[in-house]
Amino acid sequence: MHASAPQTLPLAGKTALVTGVSRRRGIGYAVAAxxxxxxxHVMIHHHRPHDLDQPWGGDDLEAVRSGIRSALTPDARFADVGADLADPRSALEVIAAATSLTGALDILVCNHAKSGDDGSILDMTPERLDAFWDVNARATLLLTAEFARLRASTTSAPRRPGDRIVGGKPYPEPQGHVFWMTSGQIHGPMRGEVAYAASKAALAGLTPTVAAELLELGIIVNTVNPGPVNTGYLDPDTTDRSLEEMDRFLAETPFGRVGAPADPAELIGWLSTSAGSWIVGQVLTSDGGFSLG
Known part of the structure; x- marks a missing residue:
């Protein structure tokens, strides 16, 4: 019998930064793994104080680190960085930390998000709207900008409407991948989550513009809407919402369940490889048909 050939590792030599990885039940953890x-090589960002204010609470960060390390392939490197992305200075610091892991940064997954302390349109205040915008939208844009600057020539003049970023195309292969995470606001109302939906809608709306700009640098940008994924907020003992109608509703959905963190992680993993590199500038709903119910 012949020994089986070793499987190729499509991301060998690539370095990835995944933000918002502080809980083993989270999407960010599944993506990083x-x-x-x-x-x-994987760098994770975390901000545990945010989780401590949520009904599901914080996780053991050392267990999070250990879990990601156990998923690494031989010779791959790992590190982590803590930062509050509500601080506009943190984007540069996090990108710099990720780049220092191997000297390069190839994949950026902006998984971080602020949740909790939301409300209906009647509950909106400038402070509440700003808090969600700062973390969910502004930080994602600033992280993406710093990632792109690693590959862009410097210019002192701001670009005018319609101006293209000058790159070095054609490119034999993608020069980087950026993933944003949005929500299901494009498929229906998100009652009581106006500030969250507003910040995520901004990312969905901006996806084609930023994707078109960064494609000039060979960077591929896509946004993933994972649909409802139970990261603890749909468990009865840690939920932040009423679950009275959930069982009945799930029985009418195609697979009879909400998503698991591994579901969007599989999509992002595939899109990060050469096999998924022809998909550019899309807002991809990965919800098992949940939005069709």
Missing amino acids: KLASLGA
């Missing part, structure tokens, strides 16, 4: 299993 998936990218690690594909051969990537």
